[in-house]
Amino acid sequence: LGAVICIIASVPLAASPARALPGGTDNASVASGAAASPGPQRSLSALHGAGGSAGPPALPGAPAASAHPLPPGPLFSRFLCTPLAAACPSGAQQGDAAGAAPGEREELLLLQSTAEQLRQTALQQEARIRADQDTIRELTGKLGRCESGLPRGLQGAGPRRDTMADGSWDSPALILELEDAVRALRDRIDRLEQELPARVNLSAAPAPVSAVPAGLHSKMDQLEGQLLAQVLALEKERAALSHSGRRQRQEMEKELDVLQGRVAELEHGSSAYSPPDAFKISIPIRNNYMYARVRKVLPELYAFTACMWLRSRSSSTGQGTPFSYSVPGQANEIVLLEAGHEPMELLINDKVAQLPLSLKDNGWHHICIAWTTRDGLWSAYQDGELQGSGENLAAWHPIKPHGILILGQEQDTLGGRFDATQAFVGDITQFNLWDHALTPAQVLGIANCTAPLLGNVLPWEDKLVEAFGGATKAAFDVCKGKAKA
Numbered sequence: 218l219g220a221v222i223c224i225i226a227s228v229p230l231a232a233s234p235a236r237a238l239p240g241g242t243d244n245a246s247v248a249s250g251a252a253a254s255p256g257p258q259r260s261l262s263a264l265h266g267a268g269g270s271a272g273p274p275a276l277p278g279a280p281a282a283s284a285h286p287l288p289p290g291p292l293f294s295r296f297l298c299t300p301l302a303a304a305c306p307s308g309a310q311q312g313d314a315a316g317a318a319p320g321e322r323e324e325l326l327l328l329q330s331t332a333e334q335l336r337q338t339a340l341q342q343e344a345r346i347r348a349d350q351d352t353i354r355e356l357t358g359k360l361g362r363c364e365s366g367l368p369r370g371l372q373g374a375g376p377r378r379d380t381m382a383d384g385s386w387d388s389p390a391l392i393l394e395l396e397d398a399v400r401a402l403r404d405r406i407d408r409l410e411q412e413l414p415a416r417v418n419l420s421a422a423p424a425p426v427s428a429v430p431a432g433l434h435s436k437m438d439q440l441e442g443q444l445l446a447q448v449l450a451l452e453k454e455r456a457a458l459s460h461s462g463r464r465q466r467q468e469m470e471k472e473l474d475v476l477q478g479r480v481a482e483l484e485h486g487s488s489a490y491s492p493p494d495a496f497k498i499s500i501p502i503r504n505n506y507m508y509a510r511v512r513k514v515l516p517e518l519y520a521f522t523a524c525m526w527l528r529s530r531s532s533s534t535g536q537g538t539p540f541s542y543s544v545p546g547q548a549n550e551i552v553l554l555e556a557g558h559e560p561m562e563l564l565i566n567d568k569v570a571q572l573p574l575s576l577k578d579n580g581w582h583h584i585c586i587a588w589t590t591r592d593g594l595w596s597a598y599q600d601g602e603l604q605g606s607g608e609n610l611a612a613w614h615p616i617k618p619h620g621i622l623i624l625g626q627e628q629d630t631l632g633g634r635f636d637a638t639q640a641f642v643g644d645i646t647q648f649n650l651w652d653h654a655l656t657p658a659q660v661l662g663i664a665n666c667t668a669p670l671l672g673n674v675l676p677w678e679d680k681l682v683e684a685f686g687g688a689t690k691a692a693f694d695v696c697k698g699k700a701k702a
Contacts, residue, residue: 352437353410359444360402398447402440409433494677497646497693498684500625501530503537505635506686509645511622513681515542515674518616520589522655523553524598524663524672525648526695527584529576529641536561536576537641538627539584540648544620548628551616553586556639563588563595565611572597573605579643581695583664587654590615596654601664603657622675624648625688646695650675666696 498509529536535557542551552564561572563586574597576582585598593612597605621632627639649672662668671677684690 349409349433349437352434353406356437356440356444357406360399360406363399363444363448395447398443402443405436405440409436492694493679494647494671495692495694496679496682496690497644497695498624498682499644499689499691500640500642501687501689503531503637503640503642504686505626505637505640507640507688508626508635508686509624509682509684509688509690510632511624511648511675511681512683513622513675514619515616515622515650516652517618518652518674519591520587520653521551521616521674522585522587522651522653523551523648524583524585524655524660526581526644526646527576528579528581528644530579530643531641535559535638536643538625538639539641539645540622540624541627542616542620542622543628543631544617545631547617548630550620552627553584554627554639563597563610565593565616566614568593568611568614570595570607570610574599585655585660585663589654598657598660598664601661624682644693646693647677648675649677669696 500507523540525539527539531537536555538552538554540551540553541549544550547566549564549567553561554564555561555576559571561574561576563570563572565588572586574584576584583598583600585596587596587598588594588610590611590613592608593610593614594608595606595610596603621628623632624645625641626635628634629636649670651672652674655670659668659670663670675681679690682690
């Protein structure tokens with residue numbers, strides 16, 4: 218289509234009816250045909266151009282045609298080459314070319330458009346096939362990397378904890394499932410690669426071409442989604458195992474630290490061990506903000522015994538308040554106080570009894586106070602010895618529950634309004650409280666460290682005592698410390 222058609226035309230010097238042309242047609246018939254028929258003239262005019270004559274052109278120097286016949290002259294041939302946009306009719310069809318030219322032109326245009334559509338379809342299908350081949354190569358590479366990387370991860374992982382619901386890395390079922398999935402994906406890719414040459418041969422058929430890449434892309438998307446799901450699952454499993462391993466390592470390090478500390482204690486002897494009740498509360502200066510609070514609610518009491526070890530460091534008169542217990546509506550439910558030059562006093566429900574006790578030598582002393590609501594009987598012990606007793610101290614008054622017990626400060630309201638002049642300065646340890654009166658023998662056993670006893674209402678434990686305002690809590694065994702002193 219659109220090629221250059223070359224027509225070999227024999228042009229005589231003069232029209233002679235007696236001279237025959239090489240194709241079996243004489244010059245006379247050609248000349249008469251040229252004069253009588255407009256079709257051949259139009260054809261020759263197309264060959265020579267729009268401005269040519271109807272007959273064949275005469276050579277230079279040749280005489281014009283006339284009615285008298287000329288003697289036959291020699292013939293020569295000349296090539297007339299003209300590019301045509303459509304097919305040129307043959308010599309045998311020149312007679313009816315005028316009538317058939319419009320129909321042939323329409324058919325020619327139709328053929329041209331059909332050929333162009335086929336060419337565009339072939340180019341599109343070629344581009345799609347190349348894209349599919351690139352996708353197959355990419356997925357094959359990913360599958361190869363997955364196959365090559367999976368066994369190494371499984372071999373180097375070692376025994377692992379079961380951190381996912383479908384099993385651990387060492388599970389044979391999980392390994393077989395992954396191998397089957399990889400094998401199935403490889404088989405699908407091989408089948409797709411084998412089907413590509415057969416699909417290339419169908420490029421001439423424009424109708425089913427669009428359906429092939431769509432189905433292929435759908436399968437590729439499914440395969441890629443499956444691969445991505447497997448990769449994400451592996452990444453999650455790896456992250457979970459890494460987090461679990463890090464947590465286990467931290468726990469093991471903590472346990473090792475504890476064991477090393479324990480070994481160090483054992484190497485330095487048993488003196489490094491500190492029981493839960495071996496601590497003291499220290500208040501270094503007189504103020505209204507340093508104190509310790511007992512974090513336990515007391516029940517209603519009809520009798521009690523309160524024992525403690527005290528070491529006063531007061532440089533002025535008055536030892537302050539070793540402890541005070543207040544309840545809603547009564548700030549002085551139980552108070553042990555020494556203010557100014559007055560002797561130490563015991564207050565119960567604002568009722569006062571003076572105690573013959575002294576802490577002015579700045580040494581450790583064991584103090585016990587026993588009281589019962591019946592007749593208001595009370596007893597005071599220092600260092601295991603009975604120093605005094607009395608009665609009618611808040612007789613028949615029960616100690617109210619749900620109060621606040623403070624060490625080192627005197628409460629003017631429930632849990633607050635401390636007065637610096639009534640603060641205790643020194644150390645307090647082994648504060649225990651019982652709901653009955655101890656016997657003199659029990660008090661003596663506690664004081665000389667031969668029969669230690671914890672209170673049944675309030676024991677001296679580290680978790681029950683909290684220091685505030687700068688008061689310190691330090692490990693201390695009073696019996697060993699007293700012996701060293």
